[in-house]
Amino acid sequence: MSDPKQMRPASRARDAVFQWFCFLMACGVLVLIVLVGYVLWGGSADVFRKFGWKFLTGSDWDPNTGSFGALPFIFGTLVSSLLALAIAAPLAISTAIYLTELAPHRLRQPLVFMIEMLSAIPSVIYGLWAIFIMLPWLSQSVFPLLRHSLGALPKSIPLFHHEIPTPALLFSGPTGAGYSMLSGAIIIAVMILPIITSVSREILRSVPDLQREAAYGLGATRWEVTRIAVLSYAKKGLFGAMILGLGRALGETMAVTMVIGNTPRISPSLFSPGYTLASVIANEFAEATSDDYLHALVAIGLVLMAVTVVVNLCAQLILKLSGTEVGAVR
């Protein structure tokens, strides 16, 4: 390391330029987020002034009577995204473990290539595939099976004089042609699979080999090595990969719109149609003519941004709370 004072003036100037350039670029990102927020707020302030909290808690969306409630959309976005994450995360992380720890070296590169290709497929193609291939399969085989097995369990159990609803409720009700919350979640899961896998793989690869060797040296089996030496070391990073995937899931629009059924209703059954924040904007923005209607759609955009921020903050919080534990294992 050379002391900056001893550097030639030219390189010192270049250093300063470099530093300022990067600083400005970093600020640019911040400014962009603030501007987006500002524009969304500017376009939707009227709606919040008029409806107040009712905009978030109301469940009636009727452009004709001018009543706008975003709750079914918030519900749809959260349920479909979290469900998608629940489906995709185990798959993606297992795949990443296989790719870094278990797969024969000759197989790794082709597999990685194929997974990365999944993320290159446009959203609308996923949607078409879902409509023509996934939905018929789900509605004819998978959904009836779920309905007759899990859905047939008791829908509520008595506990302390209350009827406590059980998860069987999720798989009850008519399955129709498959346009449903569950189909939406499954297609999102497919779409966020590559990013979670790629990031997880990078994180697992960054686990030092020393870590693994030490565990093997203690006589650990392959599973024990993965669990103790690799996974606990990479826990934080893997969680981060999941959050990245969740961020993508929250904003996913086209393919979801094509399979979720676009009905603003809150229903416990995953077989019933739903609606997401991103979908309603994509669907209705182009033909929204009245001012209130337009403002309400911009407000939906602001809510979507807020939901994303809140979910990310929650994730940070969870990470912080579990931080001590991760450290202890290390």
Next chain:
Amino acid sequence: MKTRHLFTAILALAGLALGTTGAQAQLTINGAGATFPNPLYSKWFDAYRKVDPSVQINYQAIGSGGGQKQISEQTVDFGASDGPMSDESLAKAQGGKLLHLPTVAGAVVITFNVTGVSNLKLDGPTIANIFLGKVTNWNDAAIAAQNKGVKLPDQDISVVHRSDGSGTSYIFTDYLSAVSPDWKSKVGKNTSVSWPAGLGAKGNEGVSGQIKQTPGSIGYVELIYALQNKLPYADVKNADGEYVKASLDSVTAALATATIPDDFRFSMVNAPGKTAYPISGVTWLLVYAQQKDAAKGKKLVEFLKWAYQDGEGMAKTLDYSPLPDTVRSKVVERIGTIKF
């Protein structure tokens, strides 16, 4: 070698740029709005370049909402919309009085997927009740009474509607409001409404795809889409009590008998006349009565006159219903009053 290629390419490009700008100062007229008439409008603008090479007309099919907004704020020279503007929005137009000029009409058809049924007859109240979720089975007496001799199955009706805001939904809900007081009070008409029953699918292709896959389903699509994709669709009972199949002619017939007010903001659903198909509507161009830019205004009026003279003839080849001559001459007369 490579650099020389690059050099020639740049020279060629420069020549091209000079060639186009050098020929004549070209005037650009910008328009934006409805997506439904976009194929026809594109064809018009393309053909008009040969008629008057000094004008270039750009049209962006961004949707009726955007069209109304942009012409109100004068960011475009003309707008286009599938629904008429409300009095409230018209009052907000910054460039003064906005004219509605109807160009062509389109129809909405009821398409269905019922095993063993290829022809279906429906009247307005029945369609409204199906979409209200009141008639829920194909063997309902209301449907059976109109379809004697057709074997209707004992099957639940799945309703499919558009999820995206669209002129198609506007025409359809406008019709349902005209034939069913219940629909009018509970749902009303708009490009998007709060649907009491069924699932939403995106675009004509989304609706028809969902219907093809769901036995027992019913939905509505644009006539053009149904014709081009050979979908089955129902005969609908019109105001004169006749069951009419949707076609370009039965839509023009409805236009001829519809009552048209002086400002052309009219609804032609459920028009009288034996051969009129009841679920149809026109699409409009939105133009200021007083043009801000004299040169552009002059060219725009010239184009509009051409469109109604020669352009209307192209409508049928693209499956749009042209205006009947009586209406067309009234519109041309109105175009003559535009000042610039």
